[in-house]
Structure formats: C-alpha cells, structure tokens
Amino acid sequence: MxxxxxxxxxxxxxxxxxxxxxxxGLFGHVSAYDPKSGCVFISPGMxxxxxxxxxxxxxxxxxxxxxxxxxxxxxxEWPIHTTLHAARSDALAVAHLHSPYATLYAIARREFRxxxxxxxxxxxxxxxxxxxxxxxTVAQGERLVKLIGHRRAALLRGHGIVAVGRDLxxxxxxxxxxxxxxxxxxxxxxxxxxxxxxxxxxxxxxTEDDWRRRAHRAWNYFAQLEARWDRQPAxxxxxxx
Amino acid sequence: MxxxxxxxxxxxxxxxxxxxxxxxGLFGHVSAYDPKSGCVFISPGMxxxxxxxxxxxxxxxxxxxxxxxxxxxxxxEWPIHTTLHAARSDALAVAHLHSPYATLYAIARREFRxxxxxxxxxxxxxxxxxxxxxxxTVAQGERLVKLIGHRRAALLRGHGIVAVGRDLxxxxxxxxxxxxxxxxxxxxxxxxxxxxxxxxxxxxxxTEDDWRRRAHRAWNYFAQLEARWDRQPAxxxxxxx
Amino acid sequence: MxxxxxxxxxxxxxxxxxxxxxxxGLFGHVSAYDPKSGCVFISPGMxxxxxxxxxxxxxxxxxxxxxxxxxxxxxxEWPIHTTLHAARSDALAVAHLHSPYATLYAIARREFRxxxxxxxxxxxxxxxxxxxxxxxTVAQGERLVKLIGHRRAALLRGHGIVAVGRDLxxxxxxxxxxxxxxxxxxxxxxxxxxxxxxxxxxxxxxTEDDWRRRAHRAWNYFAQLEARWDRQPAxxxxxxx
Amino acid sequence: MxxxxxxxxxxxxxxxxxxxxxxxGLFGHVSAYDPKSGCVFISPGMxxxxxxxxxxxxxxxxxxxxxxxxxxxxxxEWPIHTTLHAARSDALAVAHLHSPYATLYAIARREFRxxxxxxxxxxxxxxxxxxxxxxxTVAQGERLVKLIGHRRAALLRGHGIVAVGRDLxxxxxxxxxxxxxxxxxxxxxxxxxxxxxxxxxxxxxxTEDDWRRRAHRAWNYFAQLEARWDRQPAxxxxxxx
Numbered sequence: 001m002x003x004x005x006x007x008x009x010x011x012x013x014x015x016x017x018x019x020x021x022x023x024x025g026l027f028g029h030v031s032a033y034d035p036k037s038g039c040v041f042i043s044p045g046m047x048x049x050x051x052x053x054x055x056x057x058x059x060x061x062x063x064x065x066x067x068x069x070x071x072x073x074x075x076x077e078w079p080i081h082t083t084l085h086a087a088r089s090d091a092l093a094v095a096h097l098h099s100p101y102a103t104l105y106a107i108a109r110r111e112f113r114x115x116x117x118x119x120x121x122x123x124x125x126x127x128x129x130x131x132x133x134x135x136x137t138v139a140q141g142e143r144l145v146k147l148i149g150h151r152r153a154a155l156l157r158g159h160g161i162v163a164v165g166r167d168l169x170x171x172x173x174x175x176x177x178x179x180x181x182x183x184x185x186x187x188x189x190x191x192x193x194x195x196x197x198x199x200x201x202x203x204x205x206x207t208e209d210d211w212r213r214r215a216h217r218a219w220n221y222f223a224q225l226e227a228r229w230d231r232q233p234a235x236x237x238x239x240x241x
Numbered sequence: 242m243x244x245x246x247x248x249x250x251x252x253x254x255x256x257x258x259x260x261x262x263x264x265x266g267l268f269g270h271v272s273a274y275d276p277k278s279g280c281v282f283i284s285p286g287m288x289x290x291x292x293x294x295x296x297x298x299x300x301x302x303x304x305x306x307x308x309x310x311x312x313x314x315x316x317x318e319w320p321i322h323t324t325l326h327a328a329r330s331d332a333l334a335v336a337h338l339h340s341p342y343a344t345l346y347a348i349a350r351r352e353f354r355x356x357x358x359x360x361x362x363x364x365x366x367x368x369x370x371x372x373x374x375x376x377x378t379v380a381q382g383e384r385l386v387k388l389i390g391h392r393r394a395a396l397l398r399g400h401g402i403v404a405v406g407r408d409l410x411x412x413x414x415x416x417x418x419x420x421x422x423x424x425x426x427x428x429x430x431x432x433x434x435x436x437x438x439x440x441x442x443x444x445x446x447x448t449e450d451d452w453r454r455r456a457h458r459a460w461n462y463f464a465q466l467e468a469r470w471d472r473q474p475a476x477x478x479x480x481x482x
Numbered sequence: 483m484x485x486x487x488x489x490x491x492x493x494x495x496x497x498x499x500x501x502x503x504x505x506x507g508l509f510g511h512v513s514a515y516d517p518k519s520g521c522v523f524i525s526p527g528m529x530x531x532x533x534x535x536x537x538x539x540x541x542x543x544x545x546x547x548x549x550x551x552x553x554x555x556x557x558x559e560w561p562i563h564t565t566l567h568a569a570r571s572d573a574l575a576v577a578h579l580h581s582p583y584a585t586l587y588a589i590a591r592r593e594f595r596x597x598x599x600x601x602x603x604x605x606x607x608x609x610x611x612x613x614x615x616x617x618x619t620v621a622q623g624e625r626l627v628k629l630i631g632h633r634r635a636a637l638l639r640g641h642g643i644v645a646v647g648r649d650l651x652x653x654x655x656x657x658x659x660x661x662x663x664x665x666x667x668x669x670x671x672x673x674x675x676x677x678x679x680x681x682x683x684x685x686x687x688x689t690e691d692d693w694r695r696r697a698h699r700a701w702n703y704f705a706q707l708e709a710r711w712d713r714q715p716a717x718x719x720x721x722x723x
Numbered sequence: 724m725x726x727x728x729x730x731x732x733x734x735x736x737x738x739x740x741x742x743x744x745x746x747x748g749l750f751g752h753v754s755a756y757d758p759k760s761g762c763v764f765i766s767p768g769m770x771x772x773x774x775x776x777x778x779x780x781x782x783x784x785x786x787x788x789x790x791x792x793x794x795x796x797x798x799x800e801w802p803i804h805t806t807l808h809a810a811r812s813d814a815l816a817v818a819h820l821h822s823p824y825a826t827l828y829a830i831a832r833r834e835f836r837x838x839x840x841x842x843x844x845x846x847x848x849x850x851x852x853x854x855x856x857x858x859x860t861v862a863q864g865e866r867l868v869k870l871i872g873h874r875r876a877a878l879l880r881g882h883g884i885v886a887v888g889r890d891l892x893x894x895x896x897x898x899x900x901x902x903x904x905x906x907x908x909x910x911x912x913x914x915x916x917x918x919x920x921x922x923x924x925x926x927x928x929x930t931e932d933d934w935r936r937r938a939h940r941a942w943n944y945f946a947q948l949e950a951r952w953d954r955q956p957a958x959x960x961x962x963x964x
Contacts, residue, residue, distance in 0.1 A: 020956055020958060021959065022958065022959025025462070026459055026462050026463075045458075046455065046458040046459065046462065047458040047459075047461040047462050048462070049462065049465040049466060051466075052469075100425075101428070103357070103425060104425060104428050104429040104432065105429075105432070106436075107357070107425055107426070107429040107435055107436055108429040108430070108431075108432035108433045108435060108436070109433055109434045109435070109436050110432050110433050114881075115830045115881055116826070116830070116881045116882065117855065117856075117857070117880075117881050117882045118963075119881070120855075132358065132361075132438055132442040132445070133358075133445075133446065134358070157358075158355075158356055158357045158358050158360070158436065158438060159357065177963070180962060180963040183962055184823075184826060184827060184830055185432065185830070186428060186429070186431050186432055187431070187824075187827050187909060188827040188828075188830040188909070189431045189433075189831070190431050190672070190831075190909050190910070190912045190913050191827065191828070191831035191833050191909055191912045192831045192832055192833050192912075193831065193832045194830055194831060194832070195830055195831070195832050195880065195881065197855055197881060201855040204855070204856075205855060205856065214769065217768075217769040217770040218749055218769065218770075220770040221748070221749050221769065221770050221771070221772065222749075224772040225772060225774075225956040226956075228954065228955075228956075229955065229956055229958070230471075230953075230955050231469065232469075232470065232471050232473070232955070233261055233466040233467075233469075233470055233958065234475070234957070234958035234959040235261060235263065235470070235473060235474065235475035236261075236262065236263025236475040236480075236482075239421060239424055239425070240359075240417060240418070240421040266703070267700055267703050267704075286699075287696065287699040287700065287703065288699040288700075288702040288703050289703070290703065290706040290707060292707075341666075344598070344666060345666060345669050345670040345673065346670075346673070347677075348597045348598070348666055348667070348670040348676055348677055349670040349671070349672075349673035349674045349675065349676060349677070350674055350675045350676070350677050351673050351674050373599065373602075373679055373683040373686070373687060374599075374686075374687065375599070398599075398677065399596075399597055399598045399599050399601070399679060400598065400599045426673065427669060427670070427672050427673055428672070430672045430673045430674075431672050431913070471712075472710065473710075473711065473712050473714070474502055474707040474708075474710075474711055475716070476502060476504065476711070476714060476715065476716035477502075477503065477504025477716040477721075477723075480662060480665055480666070481600075481658060481659075481662040507944070508941055508944050508945075527940075528937065528940040528941065528944065529940040529941075529943040530944070531944065531947040531948060533948075534951075582907075583910075585839070585907060586907060586910050586911040586914065587911075587914070589838045589907055589908070589911040589917055589918055590911040590912070590913075590916065590917060590918070591915055591916045591917070591918050592914050592915050614840065614843075614920055614924040614927070614928060615840075615927075615928065616840070639840075639918065640837075640838055640839045640840050640842070640918065641839065641840045667914065668910060668911070668914055669913070671913045671915075672913050713951065714951075714952065714953050714955070715743055715948040715949075715951075715952055716957070717743060717745065717952070717955060717956065717957035718744065718745025718957040718962075718964075721903060721906055721907070722841075722899060722903040
C-alpha cells in the first residue's frame with residue numbers, strides 16, 4: 001500500500017473506533033494531514049453511518065477546504081481541521097467530537113482540571129471556545145487555533161471538543177482520556193468536592209514518551225475490539241454523539 | 242407505492258428508530274396526517290412490540306379518533322395527535338414519547354432553556370403541560386394545543402413529551418435533540434451552574450432551512466442504523482420508555 | 483398443561499423478564515402462590531443463571547419453607563415470600579429484587595413520593611424496612627408484612643425492594659414502575675427541587691381496573707421482547723442486581 | 724490438569740468476567756499467587772484484549788517481578804501484586820482495576836462507608852492511597868501494603884482500586900461489591916443525605932463463612948454468564964476501565 005492508502009485505512013479505523021466508543025456518530029469527524037502532499041483526509045459529515053465506514057468513504061481536501069476528488073463536500077466544520085493542520089506541526093491528526101461527557105464541562109460553568117491520573121495528559125489545561133456557532137469559517141478556525149495555543153484539546157461551548165495529536169493514535173487517546181476524566185468528574189461531583197491533580201503532579205506523572213507509548217498501546221487495544229465489533233447500534237443508547 | 246403506503250412505511254420506520262434510540266417502547270406513539278384524505282396514521286399502543294413494527298401494524302383513524310379500518314383501537318391518548326394535526330398545518334407529524342431525560346425536566350421544577358447549540362432548535366421554549374392526567378379527551382388535547390402555540394414541543398408533567406414537525410423527519414429530529422439537550426443539562430448540573438444559550442444566540446445559530454436540512458440528514462443517518470439493527474432489547478436497559 | 487405447569491412457566495418467564503430488564507440476576511427471586519394446593523413456587527437463589535431459567539428450575543416449597551420436591555434449598559430469604567402469601571389474598575405473586583434505582587431511595591434519607599404519572603400506582607406510599615439484615619426468619623417476614631400493610635411494595639434499607647400483586651403480571655408491573663419512578667426522581671434531583679404528585683392526584687389518575695389492564699398489557703409487551711432476547715449479559719452492565 | 728494449569732485457567736476466566744462486567748479492559752490486571760512454587764500468575768497489561776484472554780496469555784513472574792517464561796513483560800504496576808502476595812497469606816489473589824464507580828470515591832473528598840448490606844464486607848473500611856503516581860516500585864507497593872493493613876481493599880486516588888482475597892472467587896466478589904456499593908452511594912447522593920451502615924451493623928450482618936459462600940456462589944453465577952457471552956464490546960460504553 002502507498003502511504004496515502006495506509007493513512008486512509010487508519011483514519012477509517014479511527015472513525016469506527018470513535019463510533020464504537022459512542023463519541024462519534026450523527027455528529028463529529030476526524031482528519032489526518034499529509035504535509036508532503038498538502039492533502040487533508042477527513043471523515044464524512046452528518047448523514048453517513050460511521051460504524052461501517054471504509055477507507056474509500058474518506059474525503060480528501062486541501063488546506064482551503066477544496067475537495068480534491070470528485071464533488072463530495074467535506075463536513076461544514078472543515079475549518080476546525082485545516083486551520084489546526086496548517087498552524088501546528090504537532091497536529092497532524094485532529095478529532096472533532098460531540099463527546100457526551102466532555103461536552104458537559106463546556107455546559108457547566110467550571111474550568112477543566114483533571115481528576116484522574118491519566119487526565120494529567122491535560123496538564124496545560126483545556127480552554128473553552130465560547131462562540132455560539134459552528135466553526136464554519138477560516139476566521140473562526142483561526143480564533144480556535146489561537147485559543148488552543150500549544151495545548152492538546154479545547155472544549156466548544158454547548159457543542160463538543162477538539163483534540164489533536166501527532167498521529168491518529170495520539171488524537172484517539174487524548175479524546176478518550178478527556179471523555180473519561182470529565183465523566184468521572186461529573187459523576188463524582190454528586191458526592192461532594194472533587195480532588196483535582198495540581199499542574200505539578202500532572203507534570204511529574206508522565207513524560208512525553210510515556211504518553212506516546214500509552215497512546216499506541218491504547219490504539220492496539222481498541223483496534224482489536226473494533227475488529228470483532230458486530231457494529232450494532234447501542235439500543236437505547238441515549239446521548240447523541 | 243401509493244402516497245399512503247409510503248407514509249405508512251415511513252411511520253413504521255420512524256417508530257422503530259425511536260424504539261432503537263430508547264425513546265419509545267412500552268409507552269409512546271407517533272402519527273402522520275394526510276390532509277388530502279383526512280386520515281391520521283398512528284402507531285399502536287401499550288401492548289405491542291415497537292422494535293419490529295411493520296407498515297401494516299399502523300392504524301388509521303380520522304380526526305375524531307374513529308378507526309377507519311377494522312376494529313383495532315388507537316392508543317388511548319389519540320387526542321394528542323388529532324388536535325395538533327387539526328390545529329396546525331406545520332404539525333403533519335406528531336410524536337408522543339416517554340423520553341427518559343426530557344421527562345426529567347417535567348419533574349424538576351425548572352423552565353427549559355437550551356444548553357447545547359443544537360438545542361437552539363427550541364429558541365421559542367418548551368412549555369409544560371401540568372394536568373395530572375393522560376391526554377384522553379379532545380378538551381385536554383385542545384388545552385395542550387393552546388399551550389404549545391406555534392412551538393415545536395411541550396413537556397407533559399411527570400409523563401413525557403410531545404414534538405411536532407412538518408414531516409416525520411422533523412418530528413424525529415426535534416425529539417432526539419430535545420432528549421439530548423435535556424440529558425446534558427441534567428448531567429452537567431451535577432458540576433455546578435449551567436450555561437444556557439440566550440434566545441438571541443439561538444435565533445442566530447441556524448435558519449429554518451438549516452434545521453430542515455439537518456432533520457433530513459439525521460433521518461438518513463438513523464435509518465441506516467435501524468436497517469442493520471438486530472432488534473435486541475437493551476439488556477438491563479433501565480428507564481421505561 | 484395443568485394449572486401448576488402453567489404457573490411454573492409463567493414464573494420462569496417473569497424471572498427472565500426481570501433478568502432482561504436488569505432487575506434480577508445474582509440476587510433476587512420471584513414467587514407465585516397456589517392457595518388451593520398450598521404450594522409456593524419460587525425462582526432459585528444466588529448461584530443460578532436467571533436469564534436462561536426454565537420452568538423445571540422453579541422450586542416448590544410450602545408456607546413453612548419446606549422443599550416439596552427433592553433436596554434443592556429455596557433462596558435463604560424465602561420468608562419474604564411465604565409470610566406475604568400467607569397474610570394477604572391479594573399477594574399471590576411476590577418479587578424480591580435488588581432493583582438498581584429503587585434501592586437508592588432506601589439509601590438516601592427521603593420518603594418515597596411519586597414523580598411520574600404511572601408512579602401513582604403507589605398512592606399509598608412505599609414504606610422502608612430498616613433492619614440491617616436479610617429477611618431470613620419468619621419473625622422478620624412478619625414484621626415486614628406488618629410494615630407493608632395493604633400496600634403494593636416496600637423498600638428494604640440498603641438492600642432492595644419487595645413488590646406484590648394478585649398475579650405475576652401485577653408484581654412485574656409494580657416492580658418496573660417503582661424502578662422507573664425512583665430512577666427519574668434520582669436523575670431529576672440533579673436539576674433542583676422535584677415536583678411530586680399528591681395523594682389526591684394519584685388516586686384520580688387511575689382505577690384499580692386501569693392498573694390491572696396496564697399490568698397485563700405490559701406483560702404482553704415484555705414477554706414479546708423476552709421471546710426474542712439473545713440472552714447476552716449486558717457488557718459493562720454495572721449495577722449488581 | 725496440574726494445579727498450575729487449573730490456576731491459569733481460573734485467572735483467565737476471572738479476567739474475562741471482569742472484562743464482561745466493565746471493570747477491566749484497557750487498564751487493570753489480576754494475579755494469583757502459588758506459595759508452593761513462589762510463582763505469581765498475572766494477566767497482561769494495556770495493549771491486550773482482555774475479553775478473549777486465554778490461559779496461555781497469562782504471564783508468570785516471581786516475587787521480584789522477574790518474568791519466569793520468555794521475554795514478555797508483566798504490567799508496569801506488578802509491585803501492587805507481588806508486595807501484597809508476599810506480605811499477606813490471605814491475599815493469594817489480587818485485583819487492580821480502574822472500576823468506574825469505586826474510582827469516584829477516590830476522586831470525591833469522602834471517606835468510604837458502606838450504604839448497602841453487601842457493602843458490610845468492608846466493615847474495616849477502604850483506605851485511600853494518595854500518591855499521584857502509578858505503583859511502579861517495590862517501595863510504593865510496600866507503602867500500599869502498609870496502608871491496606873488487614874483490610875480487603877484500597878482506593879487509589881484518581882486511579883482505581885486494589886482488592887484482595889484468599890482465592891480469585893473472593894477477589895472477584897470483593898471487587899464487584901465495592902463497585903456496586905460505591906455506585907449506589909454516588910447515585911443516591913443526588914437525592915440527599917446517605918444512610919450508611921455502622922461498623923456494628925456490618926459485623927452483625929455476616930460471618931466470614933457467609934462471605935466465603937457468597938463469593939463462591941457469585942463466581943458460579945458470573946462464570947455461567949461469561950461462558951455464554953458473545954464478547955461484544957459494549958457499544959457506546961463510556962467509562963474507560
């Protein structure tokens with residue numbers, strides 16, 4: 001396989017894993033950028049079934065959002081992906097998800113702070129994008145890029161999240177950990193005050209290499225599950241994602 | 242197929258999608274009105290399995306609740322449907338559901354206000370019907386019609402919801418979004434104060450055409466899932482719907 | 483089939499429906515009493531898989547707990563069943579369940595009051611049995627009988643529930659409604675004060691005949707689902723029941 | 724089969740049961756110690772699919788963490804297991820899990836106290852290990868051993884739990900009960916103050932023999948479910964475990 005076809009396969013797998021985990025379905029999309037060709041590969045938008053997505057359902061656009069193959073339109077929020085890919089060499093993969101729990105932090109008036117050890121991945125914080133609109137223009141995308149800075153993720157008010165990685169493994173891991181940490185914060189809050197990890201504790205918890213290794217192991221784990229997944233919609237599933 | 246048989250098929254599909262999503266099961270029913278023939282098509286009541294519903298399980302009644310074919314009785318709350326169909330030309334489809342989360346807003350003493358961007362669909366609010374009874378008479382139905390006014394949905398105290406649309410796609414989308422927004426409000430409330438979207442923000446978020454397009458894309462998405470659904474009851478499902 | 487074999491089949495079905503709904507599994511048992519023969523049929527205790535239960539897994543005991551067939555011991559809490567069957571002619575069916583949500587009312591310091599219209603079934607209240615023990619003796623069973631009085635159900639502190647009916651249909655319906663009402667109360671409480679239904683509203687909501695009809699329709703509904711259930715354990719299910 | 728092969732089979736089954744119950748997946752591992760051979764059998768770490776684990780996926784290490792067969796590395800937190808096995812003759816089985824609900828107690832600032840009758844198993848309390856690190860060294864393991872003392876379990880701050888037993892049946896039961904009790908506490912807290920069981924009530928509730936018998940019955944129950952489990956990942960499952 002060429003590099004490109006490998007990347008398309010991986011992106012389709014990543015999309016199906018997110019679908020399996022309930023983080024992407026009606027809404028949400030994932031992209032991977034190939035700086036050599038200038039090509040952005042991106043999963044399709046709202047009407048498409050993500051659990052059964054194949055490599056040839058992946059769309060290719062350039063950094064201006066122009067479709068590179070045929071007439072199929074990318075998701076309306078393509079500027080989330082292109083502006084981040086253009087701005088950061090460590091954002092070769094970008095996930096935009098309506099994650100059921102992480103989105104709640106973007107609804108409750110609370111700053112994100114990690115409550116789990118793995119949440120230390122977000123030692124630098126997760127800023128909140130407050131505009132009451134989809135990110136449909138390059139100008140909006142650039143404001144989001146500026147807000148995120150060098151961080152791994154942002155919350156979109158009443159909407160969802162954006163997470164980035166140097167590869168799809170890292171973007172998957174960051175998204176899963178953000179969802180898990182915010183879920184636990186939300187559920188534990190019923191019992192009383194939360195115990196957060198300080199920035200110092202977060203930094204002491206793991207090196208960049210540790211995170212990278214964990215992201216790749218997590219990919220292996222979820223790819224095994226996805227390979228044997230029966231692709232059934234979760235009956236009575238609940239949250240739209 | 243005739244228009245009528247197309248509508249029956251669509252109504253059966255819509256009922257099965259609601260069943261798959263855990264919004265309709267033991268309780269709840271959906272209707273579609275054909276103004277040309279004066280015929281109201283409606284899904285059956287309490288005893289019937291909704292996950293396996295076929296077009297020929299759909300009942301036909303007139304606007305007075307009289308069965309138009311054979312002796313089968315419509316659901317006891319048929320006046321919800323007939324009064325809305327009669328009163329509003331933009332309510333050709335009506336869903337009455339015991340949605341697990343939306344019903345909670347009708348239990349907690351709080352006015353509905355959207356916390357998600359998609360919840361902007363309900364910029365006009367979602368009024369609460371407070372009578373401690375099923376809606377079994379035309380008089381009750383008319384009070385509900387008056388309460389809803391031009392709005393897209395109402396909450397029924399300790400009971401469920403009613404959502405309307407110009408077609409089944411719109412009624413499905415409105416019901417799913419209302420459930421998702423109220424779920425997120427309920428879950429985020431554990432963490433602190435909620436951040437609502439103002440009426441102005443809601444109106445600026447999308448045009449009527451945007452909503453219509455989204456509703457039709459969402460229908461396509463869920464129809465694909467429903468077509469490959471194994472129809473298993475969700476083991477340990479929990480909330481009665 | 484004889485009356486007895488019909489009753490055994492129905493009891494096995496009822497146990498499997500409870501298992502499907504996540505209300506009975508490791509813990510919990512259901513019984514039906516035949517006053518003519520003095521025989522109590524009861525589902526087996528802790529070690530047995532309830533999702534696959536057959537009529538010939540049902541045990542028969544007399545009102546003193548003595549096994550009527552072979553050496554198989556009934557569940558250790560058999561006095562819950564025998565004392566209720568002996569004391570009340572309207573308690574021919576008795577369910578003891580570790581219902582995930584109803585049990586929470588027996589943990590939080592709050593009196594049960596219905597928040598849903600269907601919860602009006604419990605207009606007479608649901609008293610709390612406070613002893614910190616399993617109900618393993620006739621004396622305990624009799625204290626529980628006295629506590630329940632003429633009511634349809636009781637909560638067992640930090641433990642579970644007991645619900646009764648004139649037949650298994652009624653005991654199933656009462657258990658499902660109690661679980662659903664308490665679940666909704668618990669979830670809605672996150673948003674603020676709850677809106678309860680008054681005793682008067684509850685009594686006005688339905689007649690005894692209405693309840694009976696609903697119970698039988700609900701049985702039909704769930705029996706259809708159970709008949710096509712694949713009997714899979716709910717992966718990641720969570721609450722022990 | 725030899726004792727060793729029986730133990731490996733049992734450990735694989737125990738791991739799969741935890742996976743089925745949503746308590747072990749990406750994270751978590753279980754071990755069993757054979758004091759005669761000095762061999763610690765342990766399930767593998769992060770990258771491996773636990774739902775399909777076989778006896779020959781089990782690793783063998785000695786009490787210093789050295790692999791006894793081939794080059795495969797044990798999970799990085801092996802000191803949790805070896806230090807407990809070495810220190811306590813009643814800790815022949817050790818589970819380390821990222822249990823979704825029990826972990827919440829280790830996030831909310833609250834001391835664990837049981838709210839369910841079965842939670843009386845933890846009459847001695849469940850102490851909290853507060854270090855913001857994985858337990859990767861023998862020194863950390865020994866601090867954890869000291870903290871636990873003679874107790875059955877500990878909470879690891881923002882991380883997970885450790886539970887011990889004289890055999891895998893007991894470690895499984897303790898883990899399931901801890902998860903269930905903490906889940907119920909968390910969910911009931913939404914409704915108001917919790918009603919805990921006092922230490923005296925806990926001790927009066929059951930003898931050591933009662934607990935042992937229950938643990939073995941619970942194992943039988945879950946082993947039956949696991950044997951017919953289709954091993955599907957729980958679509959939209961949510962919490963990472």
